[in-house]
Amino acid sequence: LQQIYGEMLVNIMSNSYPQWSQDIPLPNLRGNEKIRIGFVSRFFYNHSVWKIPMKGWVENLNRSEFELFGYHTNYKRDEETDKAAKAFDKFIQGPLPLEKWADIIQQDKLHVLIFPEFGMDPATVQLGCLKLAPIQVVFGGHPETSGLPTIDYHLSSDLMEPENAQEHYTEKLVRLPNLAVHYTLLPVEPKPTSKKDIGIAEDEIMFWSCQSLFKYLPQHDDVFPRIAQDLDKCKFVFIQHESEDVTEVFRQRLNHAFEQFGLNYQDYCIFLPRLNSSTFAGVTAIADVFLDNIGWSGNNTAMESTNFNVPIVTYPQEMMRGRHLLGILKMMGIEETIASTKEEYVQIAVRLGRDAEYRQYISELIAKNKHKLYNDLETIRALEEFLLNAVGKPRNSAMGNVAETLRLAIQAHRKNHLAQAESAYCQVLSMQPNHPDALYGLGMVAQQQGELKEAEKFLDAAAQVQPDSVKVWFTLGNLHQLQGQLPAAEEAYKKAIALRPDAVSIYNNLGYTLQQQGKWEEAINCYQKALELQPNCLEAEVNLGNALYTQNQLSPDKQVYYAELNHQLGLGRKKAGDLKTAEIYFQKALKLNPNYGEAYTSLEEIYESQQKFKEVEAADRPKEVLMARESR
Template sequence: MKQNNLINTVEVSISDALTVKEGNINIIILPDWSQLEEGLIIELEQVIKTVINHSDSNQITLLINTNGISEDDANLVLSTVAMNLLLTENFDITVECEISLLGNLDEIELRAIIPFLHGRIILQHENLEGLALLIIEKIPAYKIEKFHNIHIGQLVFDLCTRLFQEGRWKEAIAQYQKLLEIQVVDADIYCNLSYCYRHLNLLEQYFNTLQQGIKLYPQEGRLHFSLIIDLRRNGRIQEAILSAENAAKCLPNDYTFKILKYLTVPSIYENQEEINFYRQRFIQGLQDLIQQTYLKTTQEQQSALAGIGRLTNFYLSYQAQNDIDLQCQYGKLVHEIMAANYPQWVVPLPMPKLQPNQKIRIGYASHYLHSYSGTLWLTGWLRYCDRQNFEIYCYYTGNEPDPVTQQFQNYSDVFHHIPYNLSAACEQIIVDKLHILVFPEIGMDAQTMQMAGLRLAPLQCVAWGHPVTTGLPTIDYFLSSELMEPENAQEHYSEKLIRLPNIGVSYPKPYIPPVIKTRSDFGLGDDAVIYLCCQAPFKYLPQYDFIFAEIARRLPKAKFVFLRGTLLEPRLKRAFTAVGLDSEDYCVFLSIPERLDYLMINLLSDVYLDTFTWSGGNTTLEAIACNLPIVTCPGEFMRGRHSESFLKMLGVTDTIAQNEAEYIEIAVKLGLDQAWRGAIAERMSQNHDRLFDDKACVEGLEAFYKEVCSKH
């Protein structure tokens, strides 16, 4: 605030200070007011002269902390300082220096103002007593004699960095925008600013920031990559493809953008015709990608390696078709790229001989040896392992350890945590001389796909953490389930199919807490019939949207609770409109970040509606643990038959439909007939032991291990 008289500073509240100063460069000093007045005046004169002499003084606000002195006395001292500077330096600080007094700052107030402080000028005598020193230390500190050389861009950048690291997204955005205003620009600013917008779910600002950054820095792959991936994730597929084509032009030698240019498919589809269109586009794109993959030079090899290390073809499998041919083409491409980069790790390995009393060494390698749906079941395989005949090695290549990670470590004879280091993980597996290496999933994590494209053990298997054939020539067996696979299942796999007993995995029974919340806590009515729809949006295909509307037409009290499905809103609106209903009367979209709330929703719901073609896995098992009746209709492939297999093993098959019409009938009957619904739930409760912690599948798995080892 500029003063028009000698000095007219006022002590302002924290909130007022922030309101007035948010756009300025705020520098704080913490004088020791108890020192001799002569020394105090000299220090204040030095600071104010330094600020006035700064090349960007017109943008700087000097905040003077007045802890330890009254407002009147502080103003009196500053009046003396102002008069001295006017007489000796001809500085009129009423015009040339913007000053605010901040008095009696306690720790809470100091924390509030920290996000707006760009720096502190160090005084010889400071009053830090009563203030949290750890908080003060977060503020960049500058000596008086060096401050005038600090560019304001550096001051703002340092504050941006601090706010970004602390996750203070709104405050960081304000400072990043300040940087752009003062023409301090580099690619990191656009990356970080976009990241802040994304965390606040401000998608338009997020995408605009990335696009602005790309215009200025067309060679910056990070900006292109984030833009493409998140446009697709948010259902903006045409923009994503155009952005991928633009990235491929800007960075023609970056294999990442070749993959994205040719193989990008939607995460969700607007209609069934789109599925066919994008499948044909993928088929042609894969051919083009293969033809344009060059692996002669080291640069080409490394670029291709980096590309497949950032991406998988995850979304292809959600088109509900037999992917074996496309997966084999892609798997062969991955293998060739890996062989070009690591020729020493693609040669066949001899099976290590078993000496008397020696155990078979089984390795499990995954990015997800933590609490994750695709690997949680693996704890059962390890927990019930026959320790007399098998030695367990685990390789955790991710880096989100939690209590489940500790379980994996406890159940292993040897546990290696090698995060984000492909070569080191591969070298360790080779050194351990395994008999069999198992990947619990292949297809969700790019580094796992790279490892699986090598030959790191004599025999290599994949399990159904991601229930789709890998197409990799280096994976020998697919460990599946006798209850999930149709008769012609081998036609869906490039690997030799192994049908393990029951559901193939030993899933630990989840802990289910008592009901401690009510429907009203989630904005749901007590008289509604709640159908839980908890799958990821890409599992919902458009040809089945009519089912929700048909259930609602027959059951006006129906409420469909989607936990991750806001992208489906336009499609559902069309489906309900087609039968004369308003989707907003029936569809509820909730965000449930906490596990406790997720389980509460299961416990408070009436019916679980499974998805067609790709059914629930972990979600269905947890719903069963909550005794929530499940409506399912088995699909053509194993990935669409999980829930059916769980219910068969549970011995509660009344709610398994054979077609869409029967699915609707069962769902409506469960909604209308509370007694039947209760009877289903009771039978589920009584039969939990049939499903959870199954040991028969472990015995079948280990019999397979022994058999294949003896054959080799």
Template sequence: MTPQASNQGHSVAALLRRAVLAQQHQRMDEAAQALHAARAAFPHDGDVHFAIANFLVARKQPAAAIAQLRRTIAVEPGFARAYHNLAILLKKQGQLPSTSVMLARAVRLDPTLGGSLITLGDVRLTLGDRIGAQRVLERAALLQPGEARIWLLLGYLAKGQDEPERATVGFGRASVLTPSNSVARLGLCMSRLPILYDRAEDIEQARRHYASDLEALVSSVQLDDPAAVAAAAEAIGSFQPYYLAYQERCDRSLQEIYGRFVAGVMAARYPHWATRPSMSPRLPGQPLRVGIVSGFFRWHTIWKLMIRGWMGGLDPALIQLHGYYTGNVRDACTDQARARFYRFSEGLPFEEMAATIRAEDLHVLIYPEIGMDPMTAKLAALRLAPIQCVSWGHPDTTGLPTIDCVLSSDLMEPEGAESHYSERLIRLPGLGIAYEPLMVEAEPIDFTKFGVRSSATVYLCCQYVSKYLPQHDELLAYIARAVPNSQFLFINPRADGVTDRLRRRLKNVFNDHGLDAEHHIVFLPYLTPGQYTALNRRANVYLDSVGWSGGNTTLEAVSEGLPVVTLPGQLMRGQHSSAILRQIGVTETIANDRDHYVAIAVHLGTNRGWRDAIARRTRLGCQRIYEDMRPLRALENLLERF
């Protein structure tokens, strides 16, 4: 406060008090007059300018309020709360970098501003500055240990860094402080499912903890309590059991508990969308109205595997496609979908999207995946069409009673797979999808700068790190011992902490076998599509992950003639690559057991003639995938029968 204001503070205080009382009684003209008088009498008083800014916020004039807060700071540069309020307005406008700067200034001026610290941590987390977010949130926790939001954000941070113990502490504290906080309870539950495991025995322990916390989550929400139901419905999709599928186990029983819970919550919150609508009759010659809901109408694995094939191959005379885009990233793929679909809805909030889908009176609704996109998770728990199906974009049962069928692949499903699903299993012919080759030009890239030796026999291990379970690490060591100049190329998932853990895990296994992991293991940075094409051409052998094999990555590898070594698992997601190899007619590299897997990999790495022969047959055999229209025709027939 300036000296003038200090000397005549009673006048300033009186005018500001009058303005506040007038605002409280909605006498806005009187409040404006009082503030005008205060500014005229005390033009250099920071409190006056700050009060005017708050008045403009109350009048819903954010641009004017921002300008006024900047004047406040110009008059009184040390006014910490002005920086805070300015930051909040900038945040609402999406100006996150500027928000971070203003909040940092606020807490420098007043380190006790816990609210500023919390919001700064949230913003830095959104901007990807995990270290900065961690630092300020830990300070906030010391100041306000009873503030649940701090612990919730610390839980988010720890989960993103794959630190389950810290994540459970954060989410656990948040749920104790606010027992009705369903986001915290969901986070606690899902933090039991880490991205990566250090030991094989950790998988069973994680599964037990997850099951226990899942039961606690279910019992924490009373479906006859509207407030609890509303909070739980809002939380659904914020965390999902995505990493459960990576444990190499049948998940049906656990997924059914989760599925019944979310469907029950959504039915209680939205009863008008909870009952199955009747199937509308069709006039002769009228196409079937089929909706596709996805957060991935863009360059993404789901687009490559499912959406573009359905979009380009289903007969528009039979099937009228309606698209519902729940994501917010748009590219050339989005433009293609917008042009091809009869109707294409995008950019809608959840309730408006649900209402739109239901109003279009669809016959069938298809989700390419359920488990990866937040809004899709909420929509799929409702009954928006008479028949609702999921495909194998995230190849695990949903457990949702609202999903009737899973559209799968006859070649990928093992015998007796019906018991793996809560949904009715539909085995479409071949791979179950219509797949065309991706037309991606290779970009020049020097792999030697990443440590790849020009003379090395390169085994490509390109799956997401979660697919590499510790019980299978020694397979790489066996291959390396037999192929001394081998290198195994992994791709960094842009989570350095997770990569470091996998690197340490592999180093320990290689050390146990008397091998130098640094000589054999290389982690490449995240690659552009063109660089990834170049990687497939540089590699000598594609080494499939065991338990959950490659899907789109295998299809991209075989298109370049890269030999694939795979060991089929017990579940559908462990048989993607073996199905692809059977489709193209190259079955010699499908292993019968772990020893056979190693033997095939070693033979490909040491016998150039056999490897080249497999590569030629692989490249030629791809036409059997690209020309296979049976999945499309079978899907059309299935949809017609519904």
């Protein structure tokens, strides 16, 4: 159907504009001539089409190989538009008449013209129906084939596509590695929000289902009441559509679906108004579970949720648009919450709702692995290779060798092949001394090998070359903390926060460093700031409770509460195999509540697994634990 529609559009446009409907021959490029790449979109602002594919591509393509042209067909402008304008060699903003756009683009004599999406802007589709460059390419910003015979290639994510994906496209499919994008989280400070603020009780599980309502298919409406019937205390939170009519249709669908299970949808479903970035982040931060939409999977919203380590459940479908989160979770190496049937999807959601320990375990997995989603240079190098091959031009040798060697170094590092990664990073430095990514990589390798002084040397060098890198300062802070260099750790964390004031983990780590130096008031302020940004950050809340206890600022009831949180966090670390940290949390739980039988039991299990029998016998157990041991 899409192909028939696309051919019809191109026939109409070619009859109307024959001067822009002829194939353009690809010229031979001279050795040092750059490939001219154009991007056409109405979304050069804070929008998912800019944030997901375009921003990372434009800012990281090798400018010794490519000259970039941006054509912004819309009048809208914000800070991201200004960044885009600076990133391109030539940037033109409209709106302009179609004929003017076609004339400008063709006069720029591009080699490749990229459309990040079709289907969301009429002007972009109209331009895509013309032949304005020798090679024309689309990306799945709107995840389906264009159906246009004027488009040669469709760029997509290898992890999100099924094996038979080419059958779904009229264009030649190009499977870029991983997620196909170089994604960077935009710094957005969450608006402090509580469950109570949006009409949810503190003991109710919040399922965040924040896709545009037109993406929800009626045949899957039953998942919500199926989950609700097994969880008495839960709420599903949606965002209203811009059209109240669309929202009302969806409400009626939910009403019908819940009635089939003898439930009232109004007892379980909340609709929030359209949210700005800060409020959206604040609501995401308090969510217990990110419930992916079946059929049209979340992408940008899901990536943003990883900033708050919200557990995700997804059920991938046949088409790429239903497989975004499959790719995202696979990239992180987290497959426990990928369902293979609708029934399993419901079961996983229910388990995440019921089992706080399992929910924390998945959250910790995301916290540990989410860095793999961001700043993916392997995708950039693959995109460059595609563009070079498409126009038949070899890479400029020097810069090409640096980029390829760095790609191999990062690839080896991700696979934990440390010796191979170290060798490749050193090769990069031999070609381009002071390359920040190579210095950072060598610092990380050295730290993983236990060579902390060597790691510090490389990371210090990376900080000098790239003083605006959050990851370098944060890693330096962690390294100094590990070595007990507390003032240096404090300084590094503060530099990272100055660059990224919405980073919860940095505030938490800074608070712990301040606490170790006896700077209790400052430490408490840091933990409170972390919780203001992400109210469900268990680690920050536990650290806050422990700090307040040390300062005699906890009531007996609060001591019991924080003891339970320490125990919960300890169980999560125990499940992850980190017994040393689990032991610390269990001990803190017992310090807060010496009569906490479950914490004694958990601590004894660790001692026994490590054959620390003296510690087991020395433990001063409460009566209920002694009774439990006697009954074994």
